[in-house]
Amino acid sequence: MNIINARLRGKPGLHRIRLDAERIAAIEPQAEVLAASTDDLDAKQNLVVAPFVEPHIHLDATLTAGEPKWNMSGTLFEGIERWAERKEITTHEDIKHRARKTIDMLADHGIQHVRTHVDVTDPKLTALKAMVEVRDEVRHLIDLQIVAFPQEGIESYANGRALMEQAVALGADVVGGIPHFENTRDQGVSSVKFLMELAERTGCLVDVHCDETDDPQSRFLEVLAEEARVRGMGARVTASHTTAMGSYDNAYCYKLFRLLKLSGINFVSCPTESIHLQGRFDSYPKRRGVTRVAEIDRAGMNVCLGQDSIVDPWYPLGNGNILRVLEAGLHICHMLGYEDLQRCLDLITDNSARTLNLGERYGIEVGRPANLLLLSAPDDYEMVRSQGHALVSVRHGKVLMRRTPSQVERLA
């Protein structure tokens, strides 16, 4: 299969991309616009990019909002309470059904790589066992990374450490954590040391829900970064949310950034979720409750954006479209400057792939997997401005999804 008339990010002119079985066989510059033959996919002088990535979602919780009760306060903490009630009636089949349905929604929007956090504060590990099966069953649609995520804490939950160990033994790819939710500061610190040791011993990646609060005293990020630095694991470690950084004073943050850069860790922000859940204890002026995405990016560190929730106890909206989160995130994080707009797709493609450690399994380069998207616009800026879409998703050299843009008929 050939893709013709393709624009590639960072390269001038048009290109033809030849797919050979499951790999990208060649990328050739085109001198002029080509006419499509029946075997060709015509990009129509729009962007062709590597698939979108969802670096942070909770597939075990999606599509449960209002069951049995709605989160009325809109806080993170009521979300955790509502989820604890829903968890009581959760079954293996229920989780698989909702996860599969959500994965279809993600794939419909051009996402082919997903990292899901799965709640392991459950003596039966029901969600984890279900998600390990789902990971195999959806390989034709997405690559799924599973995080052993201790929603109710490691040190604060009965047998929390043993459940984390079991989750890794059962096939979790990534070790998670939630230090700001542990009962005491000391437990938060020891939970980070425990999970880093577990990851180092088992070869897992790390992705910690870190300082997801407006409390400026929540400072577990420095503990995570220092553990990563000392162990030389930075590239394999991710700090998700870090919303407390939006409330840190600048003097502390200046010092913190030095350590963060030395550590080499990655960052995920979920701006739609954070602006909804945080700032809930403020009157006015009201904080945005989002981490310093632009500043992390400008300091040369790796940061990407995720959806976090789709219709669950924490967030009632969402439809799988990561471009919606990108557009909102650029507003929320003060990133609508021209330079940011010109490379904004980094936040849902290359930066996210780096966070997930996809390496040579990702990217529009000869020899890499034949996974790519045909988009509806010629550049990053226009993609966001026009609220564009992924029109075609190709995976393993085959068309996985084709979207027909809506048509407007002018009648006068």
Ligand SMILES: [Zn+2]
């Ligand atoms: Zn999360």
